[in-house]
Amino acid sequence: MIRENMGGTNLLDALLRPRSIAILGASDDPTRIGGRPLAYLKAAGYAGRIFPVNPKRETVQGLPAWPSIDAVPESVEFAILAVPAALIIEAARACGERGVKACVVFSAGFAEAGPEGEARQAELLAVARTYGMRIVGPNCLGLFNATDGFYPVFSTSLDRGLPPKGRLSIVSQSGAFGTHLYWLAKERGLGMRYFISTGNECDVHVAECLRALAEDPGTGVIMAYLESAKDGPMLVEALETARRNGKPVAIMKVGRSEVGAEAARSHTAALAGADAAYDAVLRQYGAVRARTTEELVDIAHICSHGVFPRGDRIGLVSISGGIGVLMADAASDAGLDVAPMPEATQARLKEALPFASPRNPVDITAQAFNDFGLVESNLKLMAEEGGYDGIVVGFSSVAGSPVFAEPLLAALGNVRRSHPETLLIHSCLVPDALRLRFEAAGVPVFPDPSHAVEAFAAAARFGRAFAREERPAPVLPAPADIPRRPLGEHEAKRLLAEAGVPVPAERLTGSAGEAVEAFRAMGGRKVVMKLVSPDIPHKTEIGGVLLSLADEEAVRAGYATLVERAALHAPQARLDGILVTPMLEGGVEMIMGVQVDPVFGPLVMLGLGGVFVEVMKDVTLRLAPFGEEEAMAMIGELRGRALLEGARGQAPADVAALAKALAALSRFAAANAGAIESVDVNPFRVLPKGQGAVALDALVVPRRS
Incomplete structure (x- = not known):
């Protein structure tokens, strides 16, 4: 019997909402791995049918036991396999024959245990595919559905x-x-709604679960822990589904890896390593990545309140100037806008609290002790006139005082109810019972003021992602005819020019005389001359680039010099010729590139050139393809973007031309993902506004096989 694997809601039905469960390897001891799930199911009052399977016992934990799943007299939808690894294949096959829709395999000794285990895991998957049965695990702790009391899990946390x-x-x-x-x-x-641990992921994997949870009406917040993705496109689909449905995904991606020595030959590969690829995809598709466990829980905590600001203007209020400064620093680090209060509002605040600092952060000082009603009125002024998307209030241990706790709780609760669209966060030190009352009033509590501000930043990132309008997928060009051999600069530029990436007017010459003719055709302006060889990808390393050649004699001599250097430093290299191109000066030097990631596909990189990319690694990445709007967002993420805006008296650069070229490169990358390994456009010169942009050098590395 063969059934198709299910996905989406059907996956959750099979894994977490079955009407019956068999436990193969069920133990009468509720502390053992095979006994814990049964104990939890009984304690939770699971409404479905439970069938312990143990050939050595007639009852298990008070329930009738069956010698095998074949002997169970009723249909079984879900099974726990808690038997030794050597017996798993036989047990899984027996489950498939009985029409079981899904199994969780607790047992270890599979792919994590070497070649023999890998073979056993492959056989387990083959059995699952034969019967259309889903497998969670192996080497898996289990899963649970808190809503329905379904607990096929052996965690001691329960x-x-x-x-x-x-x-x-x-x-x-x-x-x-x-x-x-x-x-x-x-x-x-x-x-809790659902918990799923995926273990070795022979079948069910994190991305598939994320996609199903993104479609689940009962799930409001998703938290994920990821070491690697088995299916990059499905992870992207899951994140985009969650974003479209307004469901925050807080994710911790661990396991950073170094880029290999071969890949490091490309700027793009070195800067778009495995971890950078995940970071870019998570950001692009609306997830928020946590670096620490506490941050991950903080994000889930703030999201559970369901308020997602669409802007990053934050108001800060404290009863201590020191806390206010601390929060302001955290806001600056998070890239938030700590805009001052309007002058008129500051004046009214100052009138009510003469010794307060009303700008932002607002320090209300100890004057609030004399009239806590001022706290509420001042917060309402900030919410109504400050234009803030959220307000963080820092009352430290004062909030836990028996004298002030109740009036403060009432004040914050009133502000929250009267301004439901404003995210109100309280940083304070209070007993758990009081903390829960603040939370129940819709005011999340964070003991650390900096964490409170960072939580607002995460909520605002989700808010902006949820508000983003659907963008039509860019229309891709037809795949280019890319030969499976090394390409010289001239050939690489031709491919990119056909895709819409601007390149300079240049000529490939085969003699000194042709080079002089090219110089004349360019109006006798200064030119650059370069070696062009598919075997010399990094020309500057052998002196293969000559700059600022201003007359015919210099061009003629330059031709001879370059040919000489090629013969000296790379005698076996094939020489396509010498490229003559106009010398362009001014503007801002950038770097663009593509790296085809093995998990996600083509990633486009943008960075400021020179020291910014070499030392500071000031780069940003996106999954291709994308349009000019997304390209503009990439430009805005660069730390050194002020150089493009006209820093230090320089003319603003043609950012629109840069965005257009970047989007064109992304379409080229997506259309030719199967034919290329990487692309480097370095340098890419962005000229003053209105004058365009141009690729001064390019390297396209075709896929070798």
Whole structure:
């Protein structure tokens, strides 16, 4: 019997909402791996049918036991395989024969255990495919559905009580770390919907689960832990589905890897390594990446309140000038706008609190002790007249005082209710019971003021992503005819020019006389001369570029010099000729490139040239293809973008031309992803505004096989 694998909602039905479950390897001891799921299912009051399978017992934990799944008299939709690895294939095949829709395999000893284990895991997947049965694992801690009391999991974190029901769902490649996240979220007061640990991912993987959760009406916030993606395009689809549905995905991607020595020969490859690729894709498709466990939980915490500002203007209020400065620093680090209050509003605040600092941060000082009603009125003024997308209030330990706790709770609750669109966050030190009351009033609490500000920044990133209008996919050109051999600069530029990337008017010459003719044709202006050889990709290393040649004699001598240097330093190299091109000066030097990532496909890189890319690595990345609007967003992310805007008295650069070229490069990359390994356009000169931009050098590396 063969059934098609299910996806989306059907996947969640099979994995987390079955009406019956068999436990192969069920134990009467509720502390053992095969006994824990049964104990949790009973404690949660799971409404479906439970069938312990154990040939050595007639009952298991008070329920009738069956010698094999074949002997179970009713249909079984889900099975736990908690038997030794050597018995898993036979057990999985028996489940398939019984029409089981999905299994979770606890057992280790598969791909993580070497070649023999890899073969066993491949066989397990083959069995699953034969019967159309989904497999979670192997080497997997399990999963659970807190809403329905379904607990095929053996985590000891549940020994301290089953999770409260809620709208947070977690998917993790690591079971132990996933339950670590669950417990931290529970301590914050977050209720659970689903938990899925994917283990070795022989079949079900994180991206597929993310896609299903993005479509699940009962999931409001998604937290994920990822070491690597089995299916890059599906991960992109999952993130875009979540963004479109307004569901925040907070994700921790670990396992940074170094780019290999071969790839390091390309600027783009060295700067667009594996971790940079994930970082770019997560940002591009609306997820927020956390670097630490606490940050990951902070993001889920703030998102659970469901307020996602569309802007980054933040108001800061504190009862301590020091806390205000700390929060302002954190806001600056996060790229937020700490705009001052309007002058008229500052005047009214000053009138009510003469010793306060009303600008932003607003320091209300200890005067608030005499009249806590001023806190509410001042916050409402900020919300109504300050134009802030969110306000962070820092009251430290004052908020926990028996004298001030109730009036402060009332004040913040009133502001939250009267301005539901403004994200109001409280940084304070209070007992858990009081913290939960602030949270219930819609005011998330963070003990650390900096973390409170960073949480606002994450919520605002989601808000901007959710508000982004759908952009039609760029129309791709027909694939270029790219030969499977090394290409010289002239040939590379021709391919890019046909794709819409501007290149200078230049000539490839085969003699000194032709070079002089090219010089004359260019009006006798200064020219650059370059060696062109598919075997010499880095010409400058052998002196293969001559600049500022201003007369015919210099051009003639330059031709001879370049041919000489090629013969001296690369005698076996094929020489296509000498390129003569106008000498362009002024503008801003950039670098653009493409690296075809093995997981996601072609990634386009943009950076400021020279020291910015070599030392500071001031670059940004996007998955191709994209349009000019996204290209403009890339330009805006560069730390050194002020150079393009006309820093130090220089004329503003033609940013529109840069965006147009970058979008064209992305379309070329997407159309030819199967034929290229990388592209380097370095330098790419952006001329003053209105004068365009041009690729001064280019390298296209075709795919070798």
